[in-house]
Amino acid sequence: MIVPIGGVLDPDRLSRIRALLSEARFEDGRRTAGWHAREAKRNEQAAADDPRAREAAAMVSAALLANAVFRAAALPRRLRPVLLARYRCVAEGSPAYDLHVDDALMGMSDPSGPTRADVSVTVFLADPGTYEGGELVLDSPGGEAAYKLGAGDAIAYPATTLHRVAPVTAGERLVAVTWAQSLVRDPAAREVLFDLAAARIAVHAREGAGETFHRIARSYANLLRMWAET
Missing domain, CATH: 2.60.120.620 (q2cbj1_9rhob like domain)
Incomplete structure (x- = not known):
């Protein structure tokens, strides 16, 4: 990316x-x-x-x-x-x-x-x-x-x-x-997280903290939890 x-x-x-x-x-x-x-x-x-x-x-x-x-x-x-x-x-x-x-x-x-x-x-x-x-x-x-x-x-x-x-x-x-x-070694995983972060911001700006926003936010958090090396 x-x-x-x-x-x-x-x-x-x-x-x-x-x-x-x-x-x-x-x-x-x-x-x-x-x-x-x-x-x-x-x-x-x-x-x-x-x-x-x-x-x-x-x-x-x-x-x-x-x-x-x-x-x-x-x-x-x-x-x-x-x-x-x-x-x-x-x-x-x-x-x-x-x-x-x-x-x-x-x-x-x-x-x-x-x-x-x-x-x-x-x-x-x-x-x-x-x-x-x-x-x-x-x-x-x-x-x-x-x-x-x-x-x-x-x-x-x-x-x-x-x-x-x-x-x-x-x-x-x-x-x-x-x-x-x-924190995320794999460049492909970083790209997925980057896209989800952008989608989360865009949905929140358009619709607020509704169901779609929360599902994207949860997916981002759980993938980061899965892939991050601390």
């Missing part, structure tokens, strides 16, 4: 994040790539120990966890620290991230244990008209699908997906990325 999510970051928060990142220290993005992805990754990431980057990352995490659509789609149990990535077109070549799949387990050395990456998330921070290329391209049985969303919008998709970032040929692509471990 691929879920575009509009307006995760409001204009004030987005402006503050951009201001912080304009002064943050960036380093080679390959430092955080798995061994098999290092050759594919050509970008920069805000240094994890930079206080401005930490503030910006915390703002993105808080906005995601407060967003009802993200919570319904990902059912997050844990969220990895946000990475802030910059793809800046320079004379030496176009930055990009070639085809890869995200690591299944992240934070292997964390004291609390690793995080299973179930859902990948990209939050777009730059206006799409300010850079050329840089689409997030997701592979699927039906072919590739490219996404280049508005500033402050996000996209969530199964972390099992092969994907790439198309070369940035002009301007600067700025994004925040993270991964969620879901």
